[in-house]
Amino acid sequence: xxxxxxxxxxDANGGEFRDYAIEVSEGMVVLDAVHDIQxxxxxxxxxRWNCKAGKCGSCSAEVNGMPKLMCMTRLSDLPMDKPxxxxxxxxxxxxxxxxxDVSWNFRVKKKIKPFKPRPPDAAxxxxxxxxxxxxxxxxxxxxxxxxxxxxVCHVLRDHRKHDEFIGPRFLVHVAALEMHPxxxxxxxxxxxxxxxxxxxxxTKCCTKVCPEEIHITDNAIIPLKERVVDRFFDPFGWIWxxxxxxxxxxxxxxxxxxxxx
Amino acid sequence: xxxxxxxxxxxxxxxxxxxxLRAAIEASAAGVSVGMVCKCLLGKAHTVMAEGGIAAxxxxxxxxxxxxxxxxxxMRGGQYVNNWRMAELHAKEAPARVRELEAWGAVFDRTxxxxxxxxxxxxxxxxxxxxxxxxxxxxxxxTLQDTGxxxxxxxxxxxxxxxxxxxxNRIAGAFGYDRERGRFKLFRAxxxxxxxxxxxxxxxxxxxxWDCTGDGHALAYHAGAELIDMEFIQFHPTGMVWPPSVRGMxxxxxxxxxxxILTNNEGKRFMFxxxxxxxxxxxxxxxxxxxxxxxxDKNARRPPELLTRDHVARCxxxxxxxxxxxxxxxxYLDISWIKEKISNAEEHxxxxxxxxxxxxxxxxxxxxxxxxxxxxxxxxxxxxxxxVDPDTEMSRVPGxxxxxxxxxxxxxxxxxxxxxxxxxxxxxxxxxxxxxxYARDNSLGEVDNRQIDTAVAAALRPFEHETGENPYAxxxxxxxxxQHNVGIVRNEQEMQTxxxxxxxxxxxxxxxxxxxxxxxxxxxxxxxxxxxxxxxxEAITKAAIERKESRGAQFREDLPNKDEKxxxxxxxxxxxxxxxxxxxxxxxxxxxDYLKRVIEEMK
Numbered sequence: 020x021x022x023x024x025x026x027x028x029x030d031a032n033g034g035e036f037r038d039y040a041i042e043v044s045e046g047m048v049v050l051d052a053v054h055d056i057q058x059x060x061x062x063x064x065x066x067r068w069n070c071k072a073g074k075c076g077s078c079s080a081e082v083n084g085m086p087k088l089m090c091m092t093r094l095s096d097l098p099m100d101k102p103x104x105x106x107x108x109x110x111x112x113x114x115x116x117x118x119x120d121v122s123w124n125f126r127v128k129k130k131i132k133p134f135k136p137r138p139p140d141a142a143x144x145x146x147x148x149x150x151x152x153x154x155x156x157x158x159x160x161x162x163x164x165x166x167x168x169x170x171v172c173h174v175l176r177d178h179r180k181h182d183e184f185i186g187p188r189f190l191v192h193v194a195a196l197e198m199h200p201x202x203x204x205x206x207x208x209x210x211x212x213x214x215x216x217x218x219x220x221x222t223k224c225c226t227k228v229c230p231e232e233i234h235i236t237d238n239a240i241i242p243l244k245e246r247v248v249d250r251f252f253d254p255f256g257w258i259w260x261x262x263x264x265x266x267x268x269x270x271x272x273x274x275x276x277x278x279x280x
Numbered sequence: 281x282x283x284x285x286x287x288x289x290x291x292x293x294x295x296x297x298x299x300x301l302r303a304a305i306e307a308s309a310a311g312v313s314v315g316m317v318c319k320c321l322l323g324k325a326h327t328v329m330a331e332g333g334i335a336a337x338x339x340x341x342x343x344x345x346x347x348x349x350x351x352x353x354x355m356r357g358g359q360y361v362n363n364w365r366m367a368e369l370h371a372k373e374a375p376a377r378v379r380e381l382e383a384w385g386a387v388f389d390r391t392x393x394x395x396x397x398x399x400x401x402x403x404x405x406x407x408x409x410x411x412x413x414x415x416x417x418x419x420x421x422x423t424l425q426d427t428g429x430x431x432x433x434x435x436x437x438x439x440x441x442x443x444x445x446x447x448x449n450r451i452a453g454a455f456g457y458d459r460e461r462g463r464f465k466l467f468r469a470x471x472x473x474x475x476x477x478x479x480x481x482x483x484x485x486x487x488x489x490w491d492c493t494g495d496g497h498a499l500a501y502h503a504g505a506e507l508i509d510m511e512f513i514q515f516h517p518t519g520m521v522w523p524p525s526v527r528g529m530x531x532x533x534x535x536x537x538x539x540x541i542l543t544n545n546e547g548k549r550f551m552f553x554x555x556x557x558x559x560x561x562x563x564x565x566x567x568x569x570x571x572x573x574x575x576x577d578k579n580a581r582r583p584p585e586l587l588t589r590d591h592v593a594r595c596x597x598x599x600x601x602x603x604x605x606x607x608x609x610x611x612y613l614d615i616s617w618i619k620e621k622i623s624n625a626e627e628h629x630x631x632x633x634x635x636x637x638x639x640x641x642x643x644x645x646x647x648x649x650x651x652x653x654x655x656x657x658x659x660x661x662x663x664x665x666x667x668v669d670p671d672t673e674m675s676r677v678p679g680x681x682x683x684x685x686x687x688x689x690x691x692x693x694x695x696x697x698x699x700x701x702x703x704x705x706x707x708x709x710x711x712x713x714x715x716x717x718y719a720r721d722n723s724l725g726e727v728d729n730r731q732i733d734t735a736v737a738a739a740l741r742p743f744e745h746e747t748g749e750n751p752y753a754x755x756x757x758x759x760x761x762x763q764h765n766v767g768i769v770r771n772e773q774e775m776q777t778x779x780x781x782x783x784x785x786x787x788x789x790x791x792x793x794x795x796x797x798x799x800x801x802x803x804x805x806x807x808x809x810x811x812x813x814x815x816x817x818e819a820i821t822k823a824a825i826e827r828k829e830s831r832g833a834q835f836r837e838d839l840p841n842k843d844e845k846x847x848x849x850x851x852x853x854x855x856x857x858x859x860x861x862x863x864x865x866x867x868x869x870x871x872x873d874y875l876k877r878v879i880e881e882m883k
Contacts, residue, residue: 030799046523048643058752062803063796067321069489072529072639074418075324091642114460115800122437125322125429133430134385145379147394153387157412160387160419164323199385 020044022099024052026064027106030115038102043094049105050078050089053117065116073230076165080117081106086167086228108170121166127185131193132209136201152200159195159239161231164188168225168235174218184215187225187235194239197246211247216240282736284455284464289315289434290719291712292454292467294441295475295496297325298417298704299684299711301424302377303473306712308431312719315434315467317456319476319491322435323425326477326489327704330417331532331635332401333409334381334705335698336374340391341398342406342578347371349405351875352882354699356558357403357588358663358692359832359842361509361850364871365670366690370699370706377705378410386423388412400537400574402586403696405562405882407576414532414633420701439465440805441495443735444472444503444680445727451503451679452725455735459805462798464736468727470719473673473711474500474666474682475704479513479816481755481809483659484763487519487530493809494816496686500666501815501855505675508850508866509664509688510816511824512833514695515768517542517592519658521610526643528658531613531636533697535653536585538632539574540615541567542596543652544604550611551584554595559587571621590694590833593657597768606654614652625649657768661700663691663833664823667852673711679718679725683711693832741790742807748793751807758785758813766821771838778821786814822863823851 022043025036039056050068057064068078071090078089083097083104097103111119140146168187174180185193193210196202210216223236233239249256291307293300296318308314318325337350350371355362378396382388388410389397398407412419429435441456445466453468476496480488501507518531536542544550555563563584564570570583585592596611605611615633619625626649630637633648640646646653665688666675673681684704691699742748765778789810794803829843830836852866 044524046643047525051525057802058750058756062750062752062794062806063801065800065802069320069324069326069491070329071489072329072526073642074415074635075328075489077321077324093643118800121321125435125437128426129429133426136383136385139383144383145395146382148387148390149394150390153390157387160412160422161415163328163418196385199387202385 020099022052022094023102024056025102025104026053026056026117028064028116029113031113036104043099047094048090049082049087049092049094049103052094052103053089053105065114065118067118074163076163079108079165079167079170081108086170088165088167088230091230108166110170110172110176111166123181124164124166124169124188127189128192130213131185131189131196132204132206134196134199134202135204137203146201148200155238156195156198158233159191161233162188162191163231165230167228167230171224171228173222173224180215180218184218187219187240189214190216190219190243191233191235191239194243197243207246207250210243211251216244216247219244282464282732284466284732286466286468287315287434287436288468288724289313290469291315291471291473291715292317292469293473293475294454294499295325295477295684295686296322296435297327297475297477297684298420298424298701299708300325300473300475301421301428302705302708303475303683303712303715304433305424305428305431306709307473307716308433310713310716312716315436315469317436317439317441317454317467319438319440319495321437323421325421326492327417327421327701329487329489329530330420330701331414331530332534332537333399333411333416333698334374334378334420334701335401335404335408335696336378336410336702337371337408338375338378338396338398338410340395341576345406345408348878349882350374350408352879353404354690354696355692355879357694357696359694360692360847361831361868362692363670363689364869364875366707368875369670369710370690370703373706374702377702377709381420381423381705384423384427386419388419399534400582400586401697402533402536402592403588404698409698411534413631414534414635416701436465440808441499442739442808443731444499445731446503446677447725447728449678450725451677452727455732457739460800462801462804466727466732468724470722470724471679471681471715473715474680474686475684475708475711476686478685479662480659482758482762482813482817482820483767484759485519485528486659487516487528488659493812495809495812496682497665497819498812498815500675500677500680500682500686501819501853503677503680504855505677505680506667507664507688507819507853508667509692509823510662510819510853511827511851512663512691512693513659513820514589514661514663514833515593515657516660517589517596517657518613518655520644521654521656522608522644529639530658530660531653531655532633533589535613535615535633535636537574538615538629539571539618540585540613541583541617542585542592543612543614544599545606546604550599550604551587551592551595554591555584555587556591563587588694589697590835593768594835596657600656608654610654610656612652613655615648616650616652661685661695663693663695664688664820671710672714673707674714674718679722681711681715683707693834739808742792742794742804745791745793746795748791749788751792751794751803751810754785754788754792754810755806755813758817761785762817762820766824768835770824770834770836772825772836775821775825779825782814782818782821789814818861819853822861823853826851826863826865
């Protein structure tokens with residue numbers, strides 16, 4: 020069967036859709052078509068890919084307007100009587116053809132406070148964790164960093180709040196750290212301020228495009244929002260923490276005074 | 281003179297998979313400045329694909345396990361041509377490396393009492409693989425990546441290295457280009473760690489991704505290092521065979537570890553008929569015992585599906601060749617049958633093998649909880665690689681280290697599943713540690729501009745003949761040639777033909793042309809990768825011809841038996857003074873008595 024692919028060709032200075040016709044066969048995915056075109060008609064067609072099995076998250080693009088991993092998008096699931104449109108993600112600067120500059124994501128991640136475990140539980144330096152306690156974060160740790168959730172998030176895609184909002188991918192990352200049974204770090208203040216969790220108005224677009232089927236909004240973002248609310252907007256909590264801070268300060272001051280003596 | 285940007289690091293790590301990241305973390309911890317070059321984006325290296333687990337004798341599931349048993353299993357699996365010292369260090373240090381990952385945030389599946397759970401795998405006597413479902417590689421690479429970025433490592437993404445630079449005998453740096461714009465980059469370094477992974481792209485059917493082109497093997501060889509064991513390529517017994525576009529994609533051994541069975545088109549479990557003598561004592565001879573083993577019965581022996589990969593792959597090829605294969609040219613791998621044994625089989629399979637379930641459902645329209653998969657061998661891993669000192673991982677070139685799949689010694693003639701991830705950690709750490717030490721003890725080498733000019737001229741040559749041959753065509757012909765002539769079943773005549781054909785391919789590679797400009801141009805990148813692919817293909821072919829016997833992963837139909845003459849040697853490939861590739865047999869280091877006793881006791 021013959022099929023036509025409309026692929027965006029260009030760079031940061033502009034570009035256009037170009038048509039490529041190829042022969043397609045049973046079981047093919049969009050990435051196979053792109054490779055075929057690259058091999059036979061356009062050696063310089065830029066596309067990122069690695070595993071071709073939905074495990075590395077490199078081949079993200081928009082297929083017929085939907086954020087997709089090209090390697091997991093079967094042609095048989097697309098209307099092949101019309102050309103298949105392939106274009107780069109919109110939330111990031113274009114690099115060339117269907118690839119974008121995703122380096123912002125790596126910079127964001129670097130700013131998130133790393134894992135900080137409690138002291139080991141056993142004399143041999145190991146910990147004990149129940150399977151049911153880690154099932155929850157194993158969902159988050161499935162993330163392959165394809166950044167499709169970032170691409171579809173309107174805060175980033177339409178409102179370009181890249182400086183104020185870390186996006187669904189990194190809210191999932193923070194959730195994985197915050198809910199890690201061994202972690203002792205506190206990331207709630209940053210979540211509210213630097214990481215801008217308030218921008219998310221839970222439209223769940225991120226959840227819909229996640230190839231790993233992580234319940235990003237329900238299981239990661241909403242529980243984090245609750246933690247922020249508990250910390251900053253719960254009046255009883257407020258009074259208690261204020262009091263506790265004062266007590267802690269007094270205790271620290273006393274300890275310091277005692278040391279001086 | 282060529283234009284390029286210069287970076288200077290004490291230690292430069294080339295490769296960003298498990299071994300590269302682990303080396304970078306260790307070198308950085310030693311207080312030297314570290315740069316890491318990734319061919320792809322950070323966190324996308326091939327380690328991410330590893331499924332089954334990390335082999336380490338933690339003895340959490342079976343307390344009879346210890347480093348001696350792991351050592352003996354590794355040597356037996358490697359047909360005793362492994363480097364004994366590497367196998368010893370690996371078995372002893374793997375548990376600490378796994379625990380360290382947990383301290384850095386990795387979340388492994390748990391035992392009832394809350395410790396790291398371990399699963400069965402081929403060739404391992406006891407359940408030994410720490411794992412997270414079937415996405416252990418992702419867990420490992422993400423943990424290392426997230427740890428590494430907070431340790432002050434300078435990460436250079438999407439950079440390809442063209443050549444290593446030397447000052448006299450020792451290493452002085454690396455020279456390459458960024459894929460984004462094709463700008464040249466010079467990395468000056470006191471020490472370099474190669475951690476570039478595998479060579480799968482030299483073959484047509486492979487589980488490896490585009491970047492597994494043997495760059496580290498080739499860079500080291502051209503810089504004067506030696507390669508050993510290049511004939512030993514692991515064809516993983518179970519790759520997908522249908523649909524055509526996913527042919528070769530890995531189906532984890534974990535499927536068999538969880539009770540999956542191999543059958544032919546007559547419905548027969550053919551592995552029971554082919555248990556080798558040296559494994560007979562520890563292999564089940566009936567289906568019932570095999571299943572009990574998979575459910576954790578310590579008195580049961582493992583099912584024959586969990587024999588070593590080289591052997592299982594050959595049995596599958598035999599079934600297919602003799603007409604007992606599936607419609608698409610594979611055999612059946614069935615995990616759905618366990619519903620006869622356990623009531624919640626469907627849920628169990630989805631929990632234990634989530635990405636396999638997803639992969640077959642999404643790409644092959646197969647529900648593995650209900651029907652069997654069709655599988656066949658796929659090029660997966662190379663046991664051969666850079667010849668290094670077992671303790672320090674330094675090659676013959678002073679200041680040049682190698683770790684992970686691009687180094688050799690630990691695996692001998694066949695690698696056990698799970699021993700790769702542990703190898704990355706154990707020897708990645710060692711390479712980082714000793715590279716940092718080398719960097720502290722030595723100053724920066726001088727860079728010879730002539731070496732750079734030569735590299736630049738070669739890199740830009742494809743632009744000079746736009747009408748030259750399509751680089752993808754040369755790559756495809758190379759893959760066909762290696763698949764056919766130096767594949768899973770070999771003979772002298774076909775390999776001699778391959779040698780001649782390789783000479784022609786070298787010539788064609790010198791005349792490829794590319795269209796477009798230097799901005800992210802995959803055609804150009806493919807043209808430049810041909811040098812690595814051709815170098816390692818030549819090394820594989822020469823080594824395979826030199827080993828005139830069948831052993832482990834090398835099966836020669838013209839010499840189907842093991843030959844005592846080759847039981848204590850490695851093949852060694854090196855570049856001669858005249859630039860030609862030379863191969864010779866190198867005696868194995870003599871194993872000390874205390875390890876010989878370990879092997880004897882474990883027989």
